Amino acid sequence: xxxxxxxxxxxxxxxxxxxxxxxxxxxxxxxxxxxxxxxxxxxxxxxxxxxxxxxxxxxxxxxxxxxxxxxxxxxxxxxxxxxxxxxxxxxxxxxxxxxxxxxxxxxxxxxxxxxxxxxxxxxxxxxxxxxxxxxxxxxxxxxxxxxxxxxxxxxxxxxxxxxxxxxxxxxxxxxxxxxxxxxxxxxxxxxxxxxxxxxxxxxxxxxxxxxxxxxxxxxxxxxxxxxxxxxxxxxxxxxxxxxxxxxxxxxxxxxxxxxxxxxxxxxxxxxxxxxxxxxxxxxxxxxxxxxxxxxxxxxxxxxxxxxxxxxxxxxxxxxxxxxxxxxxxxxxxxxxxxxxxxxxxxxxxxxxxxxxxxxxxxxxxxxxxxxxxxxxxxxxxxxxxxxxxxxxxxxxxxxxxxxx
Amino acid sequence: xxxxxxxxxxxxxxxxxxxxxxxxxxxxxxxxxxxxxxxxxxxxxxxxxxxxxxxxxxxxxxxxxxxxxxxxxxxxxxxxxxxxxxxxxxxxxxxxxxxxxxxxxxxxxxxxxxxxxxxxxxxxxxxxxxxxxxxxxxxxxxxxxxxxxxxxxxxxxxxxxxxxxxxxxxxxxxxxxxxxxxxxxxxxxxxxxxxxxxxxxxxxxxxxxxxxxxxxxxxxxxxxxxxxxxxxxxxxxxxxxxxxxxxxxxxxxxxxxxxxxxxxxxxxxxxxxxxxxxxxxxxxxxxxxxxxxxxxxxxxxxxxxxxxxxxxxxxxxxxxxxxxxxxxxxxxxxxxxxxxxxxxxxxxxxxxxxxxxxxxxxxxxxxxxxxxxxxxxxxxxxxxxxxxxxxxxxxxxxxxxxxxxxxxxxxxxxxxxxxxxxxxxxxxxxxxxxxxxxxxxxxxxxxxxx
Numbered sequence: 001x002x003x004x005x006x007x008x009x010x011x012x013x014x015x016x017x018x019x020x021x022x023x024x025x026x027x028x029x030x031x032x033x034x035x036x037x038x039x040x041x042x043x044x045x046x047x048x049x050x051x052x053x054x055x056x057x058x059x060x061x062x063x064x065x066x067x068x069x070x071x072x073x074x075x076x077x078x079x080x081x082x083x084x085x086x087x088x089x090x091x092x093x094x095x096x097x098x099x100x101x102x103x104x105x106x107x108x109x110x111x112x113x114x115x116x117x118x119x120x121x122x123x124x125x126x127x128x129x130x131x132x133x134x135x136x137x138x139x140x141x142x143x144x145x146x147x148x149x150x151x152x153x154x155x156x157x158x159x160x161x162x163x164x165x166x167x168x169x170x171x172x173x174x175x176x177x178x179x180x181x182x183x184x185x186x187x188x189x190x191x192x193x194x195x196x197x198x199x200x201x202x203x204x205x206x207x208x209x210x211x212x213x214x215x216x217x218x219x220x221x222x223x224x225x226x227x228x229x230x231x232x233x234x235x236x237x238x239x240x241x242x243x244x245x246x247x248x249x250x251x252x253x254x255x256x257x258x259x260x261x262x263x264x265x266x267x268x269x270x271x272x273x274x275x276x277x278x279x280x281x282x283x284x285x286x287x288x289x290x291x292x293x294x295x296x297x298x299x300x301x302x303x304x305x306x307x308x309x310x311x312x313x314x315x316x317x318x319x320x321x322x323x324x325x326x327x328x329x330x331x332x333x334x335x336x337x338x339x340x341x342x343x344x345x346x347x348x349x350x351x352x353x354x355x356x357x358x359x360x361x362x363x364x365x366x367x368x369x370x371x372x373x374x375x376x377x378x379x380x381x382x383x384x385x386x387x388x389x390x391x392x393x394x395x396x397x398x399x400x401x402x403x404x
Numbered sequence: 405x406x407x408x409x410x411x412x413x414x415x416x417x418x419x420x421x422x423x424x425x426x427x428x429x430x431x432x433x434x435x436x437x438x439x440x441x442x443x444x445x446x447x448x449x450x451x452x453x454x455x456x457x458x459x460x461x462x463x464x465x466x467x468x469x470x471x472x473x474x475x476x477x478x479x480x481x482x483x484x485x486x487x488x489x490x491x492x493x494x495x496x497x498x499x500x501x502x503x504x505x506x507x508x509x510x511x512x513x514x515x516x517x518x519x520x521x522x523x524x525x526x527x528x529x530x531x532x533x534x535x536x537x538x539x540x541x542x543x544x545x546x547x548x549x550x551x552x553x554x555x556x557x558x559x560x561x562x563x564x565x566x567x568x569x570x571x572x573x574x575x576x577x578x579x580x581x582x583x584x585x586x587x588x589x590x591x592x593x594x595x596x597x598x599x600x601x602x603x604x605x606x607x608x609x610x611x612x613x614x615x616x617x618x619x620x621x622x623x624x625x626x627x628x629x630x631x632x633x634x635x636x637x638x639x640x641x642x643x644x645x646x647x648x649x650x651x652x653x654x655x656x657x658x659x660x661x662x663x664x665x666x667x668x669x670x671x672x673x674x675x676x677x678x679x680x681x682x683x684x685x686x687x688x689x690x691x692x693x694x695x696x697x698x699x700x701x702x703x704x705x706x707x708x709x710x711x712x713x714x715x716x717x718x719x720x721x722x723x724x725x726x727x728x729x730x731x732x733x734x735x736x737x738x739x740x741x742x743x744x745x746x747x748x749x750x751x752x753x754x755x756x757x758x759x760x761x762x763x764x765x766x767x768x769x770x771x772x773x774x775x776x777x778x779x780x781x782x783x784x785x786x787x788x789x790x791x792x793x794x795x796x797x798x799x800x801x802x803x804x805x806x807x808x809x810x811x812x813x814x815x816x817x818x819x820x821x822x823x824x825x826x827x828x829x830x831x832x833x834x835x836x837x838x839x840x841x842x843x844x845x846x847x848x849x850x851x852x853x854x
Binding site: 013015016019020022023026027030034037062063113151152184185204256258259260271274275278279282283286289290293294296297300301304305307308356359360361 | 733
């Protein structure tokens with residue numbers, strides 16, 4: 001097929017053609033940058049917390065004034081063990097998707113205040129390691145002697161577990177087992193490495209730091225109380241929690257549960273990620289609308305050109321042009337518009353990305369997005385033009401005569 | 405003449421109406437594209453408008469937020485920590501001009517009626533001082549605010565919110581009754597009328613450090629307001645520090661701790677001179693405290709106006725700005741679409757225009773007719789756009805953000821809707837219409853319907 005006549009016809013309609021080119025370019029810029037952002041959100045909402053979310057529930061107490069924390073822990077644990085289906089009751093300061101309790105600086109040398117690595121410190125009571133379902137990839141499980149007493153939120157010294165990600169950050173070329181770290185005024189020896197343990201409120205940090213956590217075994221007492229984790233079958237978990245919220249005050253007099261934070265970990269997760277999910281929804285719907293609008297625009301304009309040229313089509317058909325020749329004319333015409341629009345669009349996408357990097361915490365658009373959206377847009381444009389083009393190819397030679 | 409004009413206008417509208425219906429699909433496409441574009445813009449603009457509003461109109465320009473940061477590890481940071489330690493807040497409050505300041509700290513607590521045994525409310529209390537009422541002007545439905553005298557005598561008095569009054573007392577004048585906060589009873593001296601500053605400006609601290617945090621900035625007022633010093637005396641242990649750059653010692657309370665930040669200080673500065681004086685006083689205080697040895701470095705200080713403080717803390721989240729940008733970009737795409745389609749449409753009628761020109765219609769007449777038709781498309785688009793935006797806002801209200809329930813279209817937004825759709829109409833109409841009007845009469849007739 002010769003392209004020259006098509007190009008000549010296009011230049012006769014400069015304004016509608018250039019508007020369509022501009023529209024395609026903008027759509028490509030929106031599409032590439034939005035899919036990049038959507039991919040980032042997708043990574044956030046599908047993050048691995050490292051614990052058995054589906055089967056874990058949390059019971060959190062409201063603040064209380066008495067100082068008999070040992071007694072409180074015993075009473076609440078006993079109450080929880082008495083519920084049907086509940087097993088593996090343990091104490092923990094907070095859980096992934098719960099409130100942040102101890103974002104602290106980790107030091108490799110006692111006196112080195114400059115090079116601190118921020119990590120979240122979880123404190124775990126006996127049995128909590130197992131009930132969370134943490135995956136140990138090196139070292140040993142906690143032993144009874146690891147659980148040390150402390151009056152404050154961290155023991156002065158003891159053993160600690162690090163996540164794989166944090167171990168790699170602290171000792172890039174060396175194993176972590178047996179090493180010593182310092183946190184605030186405490187000194188810990190690493191006895192195990194765990195696969196994952198997500199920091200609470202992980203979105204406050206860059207995504208690659210979301211797994212920087214420590215887990216410190218500790219005895220229940222004045223430094224660890226009031227927040228309990230337990231296992232129950234996934235199907236029973238919500239009803240168990242509902243009955244806790246309902247009957248706790250009667251069963252354990254003098255104490256009250258913090259209803260907002262007495263939840264299944266799955267519920268805490270979906271509450272924490274709700275905002276991200278709805279931003280994703282809005283982003284995706286704007287992208288979809290943009291794409292649909294542009295495709296409808298292509299359909300509308302192509303059908304108009306087809307209709308305006310009915311006479312010429314009829315004449316060409318009468319002179320022996322095949323249906324395919326007629327349809328391919330419009331397909332190629334659309335292809336030229338799309339290629340021009342997408343090429344301009346790539347430049348525009350890049351410019352939009354630079355602006356987004358300046359004003360929002362967004363990274364550089366990976367190059368692979370450009371060819372992928374380019375091809376996608378071309379295919380979408382061709383599909384949009386296909387219907388009107390085929391309709392044009394069905395014009396009979398006799399139509400041309402009737403029309404005049 | 406006027407009659408002729410009206411007659412003409414009616415004639416054009418008639419022609420336009422028939423033309424719109426002749427190409428149902430094409431016209432529908434244009435109206436739909438404009439409607440969705442305008443609807444998306446209106447939805448995001450309304451959300452933006454709500455989020456960027458002034459919580460205290462008429463007052464906000466006089467209200468300032470005080471920051472003093474003595475954390476040695478934070479000395480090189482761009483901005484001081486957002487909240488003050490107890491001692492600094494108290495010291496600086498004492499120097500506020502005319503004693504117009506508000507200290508603020510809050511905590512959750514069990515709240516209940518004293519006289520009746522009912523299920524306690526898991527609520528929140530706000531510890532503040534009488535300056536809160538003077539400066540921020542919350543409207544009272546019953547009773548009064550407490551006085552400086554009450555504060556000096558450590559009176560256990562409280563002002564409760566409209567919602568708490570409804571929930572605990574079923575509404576009505578509850579002054580004189582008592583309310584339990586934790587295990588302490590307070591006599592109610594005032595009941596607030598409905599009041600919800602947007603955003604709840606004393607909740608935004610720390611926003612600059614977080615990602616998309618506005619979801620918590622538009623919440624409701626605390627249930628109970630009690631005098632600051634009384635609250636610290638009675639419930640000192642309940643307060644959670646915002647941040648501790650040095651952990652408190654074994655027997656150190658929050659009020660003694662140097663490194664735990666948990667009190668906000670707002671001051672009223674009536675004019676630029678007062679602001680300059682107070683700003684100077686802040687740096688003087690910082691230097692003095694350094695020389696007294698209370699801090700290891702000279703604290704970094706900052707005085708920010710209420711509106712600056714809100715924007716510094718990112719009250720309008722990035723996601724909302726992004727959506728706003730995308731919606732206008734989308735509207736632009738819709739406009740391109742409509743212009744292109746209208747162009748094609750008028751081009752299809754060149755023969756008709758040529759004929760009318762040959763029969764004596766002026767260029768102006770053709771132009772007017774095309775403009776009327778394009779404007780009608782834009783008006784239809786605008787009306788449908790209002791529907792789309794109310795649908796969009798309904799979707800926003802179902803989202804899990806604290807501002808979600810505020811997402812309603814208001815009068816200025818409705819006016820903007822009208823302006824946007826007419827501007828769209830003009831933009832869409834002008835170029836295609838002027839091209840259509842430029843059709844020479846003879847050439848077209850000779851060429852036939854090419």
